[in-house]
Amino acid sequence: MSTIALVGNPNVGKTAVFNALTGLNQSTGNYPGVTIDRKRGRVDTGAGNPPMTLVDLPGTYSLAAHAPDEMIVVDVLLDQQRGEEEIDGLLVVLDASNLERNLYLLSQLIELDKPLVIALNMMDIASRRAIQIDIPLLSRLLQTPVVPVCAHKGLGIAELRTALGQLAWGALEPPPVRATFPAEQQAALDQLQELLLNRRGQLGRNIPRLEAFRILVDEGGYAEQRVLKLFSKSFPTELQKLRHQARTMGGNLAAQEARVRYGWVRGVLEQAVVFPPVRKRTRSEQIDNYLIHRVWGTLFFVGIMAVLFQCIFTWAVPVMELIESGIGSLGALLGAGMNEGMLRSLLVDGIIAGVGSVLVFLPQILILSFFIAVLEDFGYMARAAFLMDRLLGWCGLSGQSFLPMLSSFACAIPGILATRTIRDRRDRFTTILVAPLMSCSARLPVYTILIAAFVPAERYLSGLIGLQGLTLFFMYCLGVVVAVPASWILRKTLFRGDQPPFILEIPSYKIPQARTVFRKVYREGREFLVRAGTLILAVTIVVWALAYFPRSPEIAETFEAQRATIELVSATPEQRAEELRQVNFDESATYLRESYLGRAGRWIEPVFTPLGWDWRIATATIASFPAREIVIATLGTLFHLGSEVDEADRSLITTLQDAKHPDGTPLFTFAVALSIMVFFALCCQCAATLAIIKRETRQWRWPLLCFTYMTVLAYVASWIMYNAAVGLGWD
Amino acid sequence: MQRTLDQLKINEKGVVASLYGNGATQQRLLEMGVSDGAEVEVLRYAPLGDPMEIRVRGFHLSLRKAEAALVLLEESAG
Missing domain, CATH: 3.40.50.300 (P-loop containing nucleotide triphosphate hydrolases)
Known part of the structure; x- marks a missing residue:
């Protein structure tokens, strides 16, 4: 074939x-x-x-x-x-x-x-x-x-x-037409080919004439770099000599190539194409007079972004709740049909709760990729890059980083994949390393629950602005604000170099095609589901195992005895049920406290004390390093609830509000809540993101660097936030 | 005094004479048709004054002023 x-x-x-x-x-x-x-x-x-x-x-x-x-x-x-x-x-x-x-x-x-x-x-x-x-x-x-x-x-x-x-069928011949290059250049190319043929041993292959052409013409280009690596010092000098010979017109060989080819193109066009004598303004130009106008264009851009975020964070919610309750009922159904034990815990608390916590984000991913696919097909993304280039230039990036950054607000993974369109490696890697700082949708549940529990519902400006909404807005801005110096520093250190060119075609507007759009959305959704089913599943099982084992028989005996006492002593069935429920919660909390994960949390507690945290918050945070949304489920278990809680659950909010230090003072204060939220805003608690960074950069050092710098940043920022809040009397 | 592309005002036209520099940026401009003899017209500047949008060889191109400064224009008659 x-x-x-x-x-x-x-x-x-x-x-x-x-x-x-x-x-x-x-x-x-x-x-x-x-x-x-x-x-x-x-x-x-x-x-x-x-x-x-x-x-x-x-x-x-x-x-x-x-x-x-x-x-x-x-x-x-x-x-x-x-x-x-x-x-x-x-x-x-x-x-x-x-x-x-x-x-x-x-x-x-x-x-x-x-x-x-x-x-x-x-x-x-x-x-x-x-x-x-x-x-x-x-x-x-x-x-x-x-x-x-x-x-x-x-x-x-x-x-x-x-x-x-x-x-x-092989019925077509290669067309014999050619743009004609000066004889001097042809001669230099012949000589270069001979040079390369003599070094065939080092190259391991024959260099085709067209590749030799690129080696000759593209100064500093990749074709040249690739062969230079293999050769002795004499070769660059010989190459320079040949380049000098090949030049017959002003400028370098690249300019010569452009002149010859565009000359040939002109010849073809003059014969076969008739352009209108008076150029009318095209439809795209008429649209652009508004869409990238200094004032209207900026307003339109802000409007589009507002609608986009509205879609992701408001309109997706009903569907997400539906999925959540579906997963919850599936867990309950399975749980009811199985006996208490390890297998049930693995299935219900581990796999269903863990993978479910990720599946919930599918609607947001689909909505965002739909929006982006439509805007891209329409031709707006190049215009957004045009509008944003200067702003991103201040961080050492270019307008082309805009789309990846935008996608990262739903999830860093599509954001990192979108960097493939960035031509310059330094720009691309910088964008990859700062994209996870954008507040993705997995951070939202953490913000929502902590804000509902610990941020006073005060309103200012006759009720127009609330402190809770302001706090959420602050959390979203934090990532963006921190990304500015982070990318600036990366571009000055690891990815030092001149700003790459921003030479971008502004294509004509086109009506988006349903088929292309849905294909993109489908691919995005499928990739997300595959990840949830493989990597996240594996990670969930590991976290579950660390939180489940070892099951000490002493704990089981203690609580068995307590249950037996209740059966004997309780006055009414209601009271008995209530007391049994309490004992069961205590039991699971004790197991967690004594599990490998709980031990690690208590061991590491001193590290987090300066942030105002206790071992339970530390444990929940450690457990959520593979996927940050796990924190809600872990907090629930740790604070004496079943493991089936979600962010709308009032009782988790009240339990967190009632949580106390051993000395009786409240554990969570406004300051502690802020310190946790800042930590989650800046920390790279997402194994899937790190795996994608590895895949896209082909080296382990970049995910490692990303993880390290974000963790350090999160810790320091969280410490500053806590102390500032305490200093302001917010505890 | 020969002008460069970044010195044109909105709706002003010019003809490319040559390009400064060599390497990736210059070659990229050439491939996109910003080569000698091409007519260029400035359409607009972005809201923050940079980059700029031009028309060249029948299509629209966005480039930064720093890159436009590499494009030397022919001395215009008027």
């Missing part, structure tokens, strides 16, 4: 073409060593034709690569990527409304010397802008089939299949 690569600029509707051609026959994976999605699908090329595999490559403006991730496209196209099948041909998607820059990439792709088919997408936009394209002539000039399509409407897809069928 032949393999065809799908290539094109970003924002040309490549995904829509891929989806239209492959339908549901898709699979995704990863290229080894880099975080590029490896998407492939099967294409039916019509009756009697052999099916083919379509490999979707990331959108690119050029084959010049400055980072390993960008080099993947070149390596796959040149059949230099180990473990990948040979590419038999290309399907190039061009934006008909933006042909000039799109043909630049095509002029590079033609040099791969493979047969190709061109899908001329966005024909509707081109005709609306009165751009007339002579398609038969264009096809003759490029000596390649050119198929006009409107991928999102499904127009032209059948014709595209037929053209691909020709490709699959």
